[in-house]
Amino acid sequence: MGMNLFKTTAAIAGLALMGTGMATAGEESALTINGDLTIPTSASAPAHLENIDMVTSGWIYRTKETQALQMDDFDNPSFVFVDVALDLWDKVDGSEGKACSSCHENGPEEFAGLTASMPRINAEGQLETTTELVNECRTERMGAEPWKYSKGKMAAMTSLIGLQSRGSVVNVAIDGAAAPYWEKGKELYYTRVGQLDMSCSNCHEDNYDVMIRADHLSQGQINGFPTYRLKNAKMNTTHARFKGCMKNIRAKPFGQGSDEFKALELYVASRGNGLTVETPSVRN
């Protein structure tokens, strides 16, 4: 009883605060790139989301200055890394004497729409990520060493591949063979971890559009990944971001490329079903 009373008092205090001091989203709410590609930054939430009506891109929570960097490919620092990937695309590597371009003769454009549906279930019924597809080509078709899961070359290549889906609507499959992976990802999303004892949902579902010290919390969507961050001046993969968020709550992160992070990636991607791919995006 006493507990309920306390809770109500706090809730009222919280409400009063929301009314006066609630953080506002960045000034721009329409994302138009290069003056001609307009990307909707919100959409009706997919049916499986129980606690949110609208899903929103992380772009709308950033400052006007950060937003502007994503509105012109000449200003977007990601394109330095996309260019790195274009060079790698043609670079012969491994025992078979092949480059990506040896097999994918139509260029990276061949992958239009791919990122919008990743991760997905492969022919063996297992969940696979874009990163794994790239490494599969490297090891099995090129006879080359796999790239590190989230390091420079892989982050650049998945940015180049993601760019081919820019403007496509996110639509990852969560039924059939994907269902158990999705359930696992969902469980991870709602499980509190770390010394600070928080879940992804505590910040990105319960408190998005609220300031957490200097950070304006978004819904933690991944439709812009890999994303260039001003903070570390490089492309950041989804798994690297998950790791960062876990470390912030003093939780031991799962490995990059681990079953846990792959399942979480599927689940988080599915929370953005209906949003539009923005890769490569810019964040702070």
Place this chain on the structure above:
Amino acid sequence: MRVLIATAVASVLGSTVAFAGAAVAPGEVKFDNGTVAASLTGVAGDAAEGRVVFANRKLGNCLACHTNTQIPEESFHGQVGPTLDGAAGRWNEAELRGIVSNSKMTFEGTIMPAFYVQSGYFRPIEKFDGVSILTAQQVEDVVAYLMTLK
């Protein structure tokens, strides 16, 4: 459920923590309906020190989630929780000690971390495994500081 378990544990262990000078260990803190009446250390809290702990990102980092107009020199105050302006007018010392030690005893399911527990959380980074975020004296200092927020 959590409340019941913690209360039971505390009452079993309560007798061992009475001697002077020893801090009450996390997990031995005696909660009564969310409140903690007795000092965790027997040493009066230092409000000035508590103000430092409150703002420090590596310690309380209370400003991550709470605004507090008494700390204007820090430019970013979070808004996840209610403002702590006037907190001492809304809560007494025992209630504040309870909230800072383990706010889940007062606010069921809250996002606010428990600052004086050493277990009950999962997958902590190794160096934070089995330790509380704040020491007993830091909790007392923060409580003393909160009591100045009239």
